[in-house]
Amino acid sequence: MNRKVGIIGVGMSKFGKRNDVTVRELSWEAVKEAFEDSGLTQRDVQLTVIGSTAYRGTEIYPAPPVSEYCDLIGKSPLRVEAACATGSSAIFTAVNTIASGLVDLALVIGVDKMTEVDTATSLAIGGRGGNYYWEFQMYGTTFPTYYALYATRHMALFGTKEEDMALAAVKAHKYASYNEKAHFRNRITVEDVLKSRVISWPIKLLDSSPISDGASAVILASEEKIRELKIDTPIWIRAIGYGSDTSYIAARGEWVGLNAAREAAYMAYKMSGYSPQDVEYATVHDCFTIAEIMAYEDLGFVEKGKGTSLLREGQTEKGGKIAVNLFGGLKAKGHPLGATGVAMAYEITKQLREEAGPVQHSFKKYVALSHNVGGTGHYAFVSIYSR
Amino acid sequence: MDGIPLIMKYTLPAEELYKPFWEGLKRGEILGTRCKKCGTLYFPPQKDCPKCMASDMEWMDIGKVGEVMTYSIVLQKPQGFENFSDYTIGIVRTEKGIDLMCWVIGTPKVGAKVFLTSDGQRVLCKVRS
Numbered sequence: 381m382n383r384k385v386g387i388i389g390v391g392m393s394k395f396g397k398r399n400d401v402t403v404r405e406l407s408w409e410a411v412k413e414a415f416e417d418s419g420l421t422q423r424d425v426q427l428t429v430i431g432s433t434a435y436r437g438t439e440i441y442p443a444p445p446v447s448e449y450c451d452l453i454g455k456s457p458l459r460v461e462a463a464c465a466t467g468s469s470a471i472f473t474a475v476n477t478i479a480s481g482l483v484d485l486a487l488v489i490g491v492d493k494m495t496e497v498d499t500a501t502s503l504a505i506g507g508r509g510g511n512y513y514w515e516f517q518m519y520g521t522t523f524p525t526y527y528a529l530y531a532t533r534h535m536a537l538f539g540t541k542e543e544d545m546a547l548a549a550v551k552a553h554k555y556a557s558y559n560e561k562a563h564f565r566n567r568i569t570v571e572d573v574l575k576s577r578v579i580s581w582p583i584k585l586l587d588s589s590p591i592s593d594g595a596s597a598v599i600l601a602s603e604e605k606i607r608e609l610k611i612d613t614p615i616w617i618r619a620i621g622y623g624s625d626t627s628y629i630a631a632r633g634e635w636v637g638l639n640a641a642r643e644a645a646y647m648a649y650k651m652s653g654y655s656p657q658d659v660e661y662a663t664v665h666d667c668f669t670i671a672e673i674m675a676y677e678d679l680g681f682v683e684k685g686k687g688t689s690l691l692r693e694g695q696t697e698k699g700g701k702i703a704v705n706l707f708g709g710l711k712a713k714g715h716p717l718g719a720t721g722v723a724m725a726y727e728i729t730k731q732l733r734e735e736a737g738p739v740q741h742s743f744k745k746y747v748a749l750s751h752n753v754g755g756t757g758h759y760a761f762v763s764i765y766s767r
Numbered sequence: 768m769d770g771i772p773l774i775m776k777y778t779l780p781a782e783e784l785y786k787p788f789w790e791g792l793k794r795g796e797i798l799g800t801r802c803k804k805c806g807t808l809y810f811p812p813q814k815d816c817p818k819c820m821a822s823d824m825e826w827m828d829i830g831k832v833g834e835v836m837t838y839s840i841v842l843q844k845p846q847g848f849e850n851f852s853d854y855t856i857g858i859v860r861t862e863k864g865i866d867l868m869c870w871v872i873g874t875p876k877v878g879a880k881v882f883l884t885s886d887g888q889r890v891l892c893k894v895r896s
Contacts, residue, residue: 438770496770503845514811517779518889519856519868520841520848528839529858536837536877581840628811630858630866635837 467721
C-alpha cells in the first residue's frame with residue numbers, strides 16, 4: 381500500500397432482533413460510538429463508505445437515509461456489497477481511497493437489518509447467493525445447504541464428526557456470554573447442538589449463525605493524519621488480501637475448503653510479511669460451525685483436514701495458541717451481513733488495544749487477522765493488523 | 768406495524784437461449800454446451816466462450832452415470848419450495864468429468880454411483896442399489 385492506514389475509532393451496536401429501531405437509528409448507535417471513541421466529529425470525515433446487503437430490510441437503498449440521519453450529508457456516501465463479506469469490502473474501499481492519497485480520513489459503516497422479512501423469505505434471498513438460474517430456481521438451495529455440502533464432504537474425507545462441529549458452537553456461545561452486544565448470550569452444550577432441529581443436514585439450527593440486525597463503524601486515517609491528530613493508539617492495517625471463486629458451487633471441484641479464502645490469506649501473508657505462526661488473535665467467518673473448521677485450515681493454522689484438532693485441544697480458546705472469536709463469532713454474536721466484516725475490525729481493535737475486558741487475549745507481538753467470507757467462498761477478504 | 772409488501776414476480780430471461788437444455792431435460796438428457804472453436808465444454812451451458820472469445824457453441828450430452836461428491840438434505844425450505852417434501856441436493860461428477868448440482872433420489876453416500884435422469888424440470892440422480 382502506498383500510505384499506511386490505521387484504525388482510530390470503532391463502534392458497534394447491540395446485535396440481535398432490533399425491532400426497536402430502523403436501519404437509521406441502528407447505524408447511529410455504531411457511528412456515535414466510533415466518533416466518541418476517536419474524539420472526532422462528522423466535520424473530520426471526508427468519505428463515508430456504507431457496506432450493506434440491504435435486501436432483507438425495508439430500506440433497499442440505505443446509504444442516503446443512513447448518511448442523512450448521521451449528519452453525513454456531503455461526505456460522499458458510497459454503498460458497496462459483497463454478500464457476507466460486504467463489511468470487509470467497505471473497509472477495503474476506504475483503505476484504498478486513503479492509501480491512494482485521495483482522502484486522509486474515512487468513515488466505514490456496516491449495517492444490515494435481516495429480521496424485517498420472515499425466515500422462508502430470508503432463506504430464499506440467501507439461496508440466491510450462488511447461481512440463481514442453475515441452482516436456486518431448479519433445486520431450492522438455501523444458504524445453509526451450501527455450507528452443508530462442504531460439511532458432508534469434509535466429514536467423508538477427513539472423518540470430521542457432527543460432535544466436532546458442535547464444539548465450535550459451544551465455544552462461540554461461551555464467549556458471547558461475556559459480550560453484552562451479542563445476539564445470543566446463553567451457554568450451550570454439544571448435546572444441545574446435536575439435538576437441535578435439522579436445517580439442511582448435517583447442519584442443524586445450533587450449527588448456524590442467527591438472522592440478526594446490527595451495525596458497526598470504523599474510522600480510518602492515513603499515517604500523516606494520525607500524527608497530526610496525535611492519536612497514540614492506532615491499529616495498523618498491514619494487509620488486505622482478497623480472493624474469489626465460481627458462483628456455481630458444483631464447479632469448484634473440491635468442497636473441503638474455500639479457494640477464495642486461501643488466495644486471500646496467501647496475499648495477506650505475502651503483503652504483510654507475517655506468516656500464520658505470527659498470528660496471535662483471529663476473527664474467522666463462522667457463519668456455520670463447519671466454516672470455522674475450514675477457516676483454521678484455509679488460513680494455515682493447521683493442515684487440511686485437521687481443523688477439528690485445534691477445537692478439541694482448546695488451541696483457539698482464550699490463552700490458546702491462536703485465540704479465535706472471543707466476542708462470540710458470527711455464530712453467537714450475530715451475523716448482520718453488512719456489519720460483520722466491520723465488526724471484525726472493531727473486535728480486533730478492542731483486542732489489540734487491550735480493551736476487551738473479560739475476554740482480553742494476552743499478546744506478545746500484537747499481530748491479529750480477520751477472515752471474512754462472502755457467499756460460500758464466492759469472495760473472501762483476509763486482513764492483517766498490528767499495533 | 769406491517770410494512771408495505773414488495774411483491775416481485777419474475778419472468779426468467781433467456782428462455783429461448785436455453786430451450787435445448789429444457790427440451791433435453793424432458794427427454795431425460797442433460798445437455799451442456801461445447802465451443803466449436805476450442806472444444807471447452809460448459810456446464811451449466813453458456814452462450815459464449817470467454818476462453819477463446821467465440822460464441823459458436825454446440826449442445827452436447829454430459830453423460831448418464833456419475834458419482835456423488837457431496838450432498839445435503841433440506842428440511843427448512845426457502846420461500847417457493849414450502850410445499851415440497853424434504854429434498855436432497857447433491858453434487859455429482861459425471862463420467863465425462865462434469866460436476867453438477869442435482870436432486871438425489873434414494874439414500875446417498877459420498878462416493879455412491881448414480882444414474883442421471885430428470886423429472887423434466889431439474890436433473891435428478893438415482894443411487895444405484
